[in-house]
Amino acid sequence: MWQGLFLVLVVLVLMFSFVILFGAPYLPTLNRQVASAIKLSGLKPGDTILELGCGDGRVLIEAAKAGLHAVGYELNPILFIIAYLRTRRYAGHIKVIYGNYWHKTWPPANAVYVFLIPRLMQKLERKIRQEKLVKPRVVSFAFQFPGIAPKATLNGVFLYDL
Numbered sequence: 001m002w003q004g005l006f007l008v009l010v011v012l013v014l015m016f017s018f019v020i021l022f023g024a025p026y027l028p029t030l031n032r033q034v035a036s037a038i039k040l041s042g043l044k045p046g047d048t049i050l051e052l053g054c055g056d057g058r059v060l061i062e063a064a065k066a067g068l069h070a071v072g073y074e075l076n077p078i079l080f081i082i083a084y085l086r087t088r089r090y091a092g093h094i095k096v097i098y099g100n101y102w103h104k105t106w107p108p109a110n111a112v113y114v115f116l117i118p119r120l121m122q123k124l125e126r127k128i129r130q131e132k133l134v135k136p137r138v139v140s141f142a143f144q145f146p147g148i149a150p151k152a153t154l155n156g157v158f159l160y161d162l
């Protein structure tokens with residue numbers, strides 16, 4: 001019994017910690033900032049937002065409620081399953097994809113939403129330029145691109161036109 005619980009605990013810790021090798025650890029965007037991000041994105045119903053590391057799917061759900069199409073990548077298998085299950089009822093509007101967003105070719109999107117860590121912002125800028133998104137609009141919670149002025153800011157969320 002205790003061995004089983006210990007094993008589950010070890011698996012949980014591993015799932016949440018290995019992701020740190022590839023990106024930001026799990027920390028959800030707060031409700032107020034989710035609303036700010038969607039507002040700041042300026043997207044209209046029918047537009048698509050791409051979330052890099054979608055966690056439990058909360059941003060995708062709010063985006064879908066605003067009439068947007070939302071695509072999220074998630075590398076933590078547990079969070080992927082949670083996001084997948086939570087967003088099932090918005091299946092026509094939300095797609096959750098398992099995998100490492102650095103190694104994927106991104107689908108066309110009108111905006112990209114991220115909650116990363118400072119050391120990854122420059123790498124993200126390079127990846128976005130490489131993906132050749134049309135007029136990429138980037139919404140970032142908490143962290144800024146070094147050397148680039150945000151176009152707008154709201155409640156700790158930054159908007160960029162790259």
Ligand SMILES: C[S@@+](CC[C@H](N)C(=O)[O-])C[C@H]1O[C@@H](n2cnc3c(N)ncnc32)[C@H](O)[C@@H]1O
Pocket residue numbers: 019022023024025026027028029051052053054055056058059073074075076079099100101102114115116
């Ligand atoms: C700071 S959390 C943000 C979660 C969610 N975007 C939110 O704002 O509520 C970062 C998320 O990205 C995921 N992640 C980190 N690196 C990743 C990668 N290379 N590919 C896909 N997901 C990644 C983590 O598992 C975690 O869920």
